[in-house]
Amino acid sequence: MQTQTFELNMGPQHPATHGVLRVVLELDGEIVVKATPVIGYLHRGIEKICENRTYVQSIPFTDRMDYLSGMNNNLAICQTIEKLMALEIPERAEYIRVITAELNRIASHMITIGVLALDLGGWTGMVYCFRDRERILDLFNSLCGARMTFNYIRVGGVGWDLPEGWLDECRRFLKDLPEMLKTYEDLISGNEILQMRLKGVAPLSAERAIAMSASGAVLRASGVDYDVRKANPYGIYDRFDFEVPLGTSGDNWDRFYLRYLEIIQSARIIEQALEQIPEGPVMAKVPKMIKPPVGEVYHHVENPRGDLGFYLVSDGSPKPYRWHARRPAMINLQLLDELSRGTFIADVVATLGTLDPVLGEVDC
Amino acid sequence: MLGKSLLTGMAVTLRELFRKNVTEEYPEVQPELGDRFRGGRLDLVVSKCIACGLCMNNCPNGSIKLKTVKDENNKRQLDSYIHNTGLCLFCNLCVEVCPTKCLVWSKEFAYAGYSRDALVFDCMALDRERIHREEQSQTTEEKG
Ligand code: SF4
Ligand code: SF4
Numbered sequence: 001m002q003t004q005t006f007e008l009n010m011g012p013q014h015p016a017t018h019g020v021l022r023v024v025l026e027l028d029g030e031i032v033v034k035a036t037p038v039i040g041y042l043h044r045g046i047e048k049i050c051e052n053r054t055y056v057q058s059i060p061f062t063d064r065m066d067y068l069s070g071m072n073n074n075l076a077i078c079q080t081i082e083k084l085m086a087l088e089i090p091e092r093a094e095y096i097r098v099i100t101a102e103l104n105r106i107a108s109h110m111i112t113i114g115v116l117a118l119d120l121g122g123w124t125g126m127v128y129c130f131r132d133r134e135r136i137l138d139l140f141n142s143l144c145g146a147r148m149t150f151n152y153i154r155v156g157g158v159g160w161d162l163p164e165g166w167l168d169e170c171r172r173f174l175k176d177l178p179e180m181l182k183t184y185e186d187l188i189s190g191n192e193i194l195q196m197r198l199k200g201v202a203p204l205s206a207e208r209a210i211a212m213s214a215s216g217a218v219l220r221a222s223g224v225d226y227d228v229r230k231a232n233p234y235g236i237y238d239r240f241d242f243e244v245p246l247g248t249s250g251d252n253w254d255r256f257y258l259r260y261l262e263i264i265q266s267a268r269i270i271e272q273a274l275e276q277i278p279e280g281p282v283m284a285k286v287p288k289m290i291k292p293p294v295g296e297v298y299h300h301v302e303n304p305r306g307d308l309g310f311y312l313v314s315d316g317s318p319k320p321y322r323w324h325a326r327r328p329a330m331i332n333l334q335l336l337d338e339l340s341r342g343t344f345i346a347d348v349v350a351t352l353g354t355l356d357p358v359l360g361e362v363d364c
Numbered sequence: 365m366l367g368k369s370l371l372t373g374m375a376v377t378l379r380e381l382f383r384k385n386v387t388e389e390y391p392e393v394q395p396e397l398g399d400r401f402r403g404g405r406l407d408l409v410v411s412k413c414i415a416c417g418l419c420m421n422n423c424p425n426g427s428i429k430l431k432t433v434k435d436e437n438n439k440r441q442l443d444s445y446i447h448n449t450g451l452c453l454f455c456n457l458c459v460e461v462c463p464t465k466c467l468v469w470s471k472e473f474a475y476a477g478y479s480r481d482a483l484v485f486d487c488m489a490l491d492r493e494r495i496h497r498e499e500q501s502q503t504t505e506e507k508g
Contacts, residue, residue: 057424060455124377131386145400145469151455159456160400187376192369 005033008345012041016119016349019359023336023352027345035340035348037333042363050323055081055290056155058323063149066329066361068111071104071140072303074153079234080299080310081155084292089284093157094236095277099170100143100152102266102273106177107136108304109259109266116256116353117188120197125188132180135173142166155290157283167274174274177267181260189260195253202339202351204250209335216306217258218332218355222250228302239276240269252347255354291318305329305356327364329357397471402454404470406447407494408487412466415440419458419467427451428458442488449475450483 008025011017020041026034046065050058062073075097082089089097114129137147142163144152152159188194204214209222219226227244229237245261247254292314300309306328313322332355339355340348388395397403406428420428431443459467477483 053424057422057457060424060453060457064453124373128380134386141401142398143400145398145402145456146454149454151453151457159460163398163400183376186369187373190369191373192366 003028010348012038017352017359018115018357019362021333021352021357021359021362023348025340025345025348030344030346032340032343032345032348035337037336039330039333039359039362042359044364046364047323047325051320054318055292055320058320059154060149060151062325063151064360065325065327065364066303066305066308066358067148068358069104069108069304070148070150071100071153072108072301072308074150075101075235076299076301076303076308077310078153078155079301080297080312081290081292083299084295084297084312084314085155085290087156087284087286089235090157090281091278092161092280093282093284095273096158096162096282097153097235098237098240098273099270099277100140100158102270103136103139103170105266105304106263107133109263110136112259112304112353112356113184113188113256116350117194119349119353120194122188122191122194125184128180128183128187135176139166139169139173142169154283156286157281161282167277170270171274174267174271177263181263184260189257197347197350198253198256198354199251200249201252201347202343202354204335204339206250208338209250212335212338213331214306214335215328216303216332217255217262218306218335220244221247221254221258221354223248228300228307232300234299234301237269240272242266242268252350252354255356259356289318291316296322300326303328305358305361306332325364327361329359329361330364333357333362397473401471402456402459402469404472404475405449405485405490406458406487407468407470408445408447408491409466409468410442410445410488410491412464413442413445414464415442416463418461418463422457422461424455424457425451425453427453445487446484447487448484450480 005026005028008027010023010025012020012022017023022038022041024036024038025032046061050061059074059077062077063070065073110129110133114126117125140150141147143166144150144160204222206222206224209219209224215226223246225244225246228234230244242265245258245265247258294314294316296311296313298309298311300307307326308328309326311322311324311326312320315321335355336352339351343351415432417430417432420430427448429446429448432440433443435441459469
């Protein structure tokens with residue numbers, strides 16, 4: 001009997017596509033023959049916008065790229081500009097940066113875990129992750145007055161010093177974190193149905209992961225030990241003792257569970273930073289109008305989604321000549337087709353969830 | 365044992381059932397947003413503004429539009445001051461750059477309207493209203 005494949009649109013308006021992603025699926029019954037991500041629905045032209053802004057003005061736009069991890073984006077662009085200007089940062093600011101960046105990593109991974117459970121039909125799991133993430137957002141709100149679009153980390157330091165009692169609140173959160181993680185373990189990752197849905201599905205070999213320039217948890221799930229915080233330490237990350245969790249088979253389960261393990265490591269970093277944080281200023285002396293010397297610079301950091309890099313070219317004027325972002329979510333998403341082929345249509349949602357793109361960053 | 369993890373999951377749900385609620389009784393109880401919260405309109409204190417235009421020039425998204433005029437002593441004065449919150453990134457750069465600290469956030473967060481015009485605020489008119497309200501409450505206090 002002769003059969004025909006047929007095309008099905010997944011998205012763009014569908015919650016399981018994590019934003020506005022359209023995937024054109026070519027299906028043979030329930031089996032995926034080809035999955036083509038169609039991107040651009042959220043394109044705002046941030047790169048071009050930022051080339052028409054001053055260096056400082058481009059920071060709030062990075063909040064709107066990967067909007068689940070604004071702090072890490074702020075950190076990346078600020079360190080890039082500082083590298084271009086050869087600027088030294090006060091110690092206290094460095095510690096605050098690490099604490100906020102790692103807190104944001106935890107918040108972002110909580111979303112990844114919760115939303116994956118939701119994508120696979122487990123409403124309850126999502127609710128607990130969102131509830132706990134709220135604690136972090138509250139911390140950020142009391143710190144800088146915004147819950148997601150922070151513009152907190154600035155060129156030369158951070159925008160505000162820690163308010164009174166903030167460190168204690170942060171410690172309380174860390175104390176409660178193991179219980180939260182236990183809840184996720186009991187409810188989500190320990191769940192047999194979830195495990196059966198994820199284990200062995202859409203494996204990615206280390207060679208292919210490297211060939212496709214995957215980064216972040218997607219790369220490490222395939223067993224490649226590459227974390228920018230270790231491989232090319234930025235800021236003061238070389239002072240902290242933490243491990244880089246690795247997967248073995250690179251399947252959906254590994255990609256998912258790695259995020260869970262990374263939360264534990266981030267908490268370890270924050271604990272150490274809370275112990276070591278000194279008193280002092282939080283802002284270096286920065287000229288009112290930033291005009292970096294002529295030159296170019298590339299700097300990358302470990303975002304919750306992977307290796308986020310910024311490339312800036314300065315022509316000596318107050319505005320960058322070129323402002324380019326290497327967006328990990330965009331690059332990781334390219335794996336969707338390869339990973340989805342031969343799997344069931346229901347697994348595409350899971351694969352997409354473990355690749356964890358944020359469409360604000362994919363489209364930029 | 366097959367199905368054991370499902371029972372563990374159920375136990376979590378059961379335990380949570382007896383916990384205190386985390387949801388807020390909004391809108392009866394308004395959330396505590398803290399003094400650094402950035403949101404709402406920009407409340408401009410016109411009497412303190414020196415019409416330097418730094419806020420407008422520092423705004424990354426062209427959200428502030430102000431016009432100035434020269435008065436009889438050749439001093440610059442505000443003619444109009446419009447804050448378009450629909451374009452605002454709430455980045456705080458305008459508030460931070462203001463040399464006389466005459467910009468503050470009004471801190472409300474629920475001001476959705478039926479058209480885009482509802483997001484555009486005339487800060488000078490709002491300031492006049494505020495002064496008027498203060499004067500009125502003062503006179504009622506004196507009378508009372
Ligand atoms: S908060 Fe930012 S975007 Fe909004 S008016 Fe001020 S400078 Fe402009
Ligand atoms: S920066 Fe302040 S003083 Fe200058 S025009 Fe704006 S509001 Fe007025």
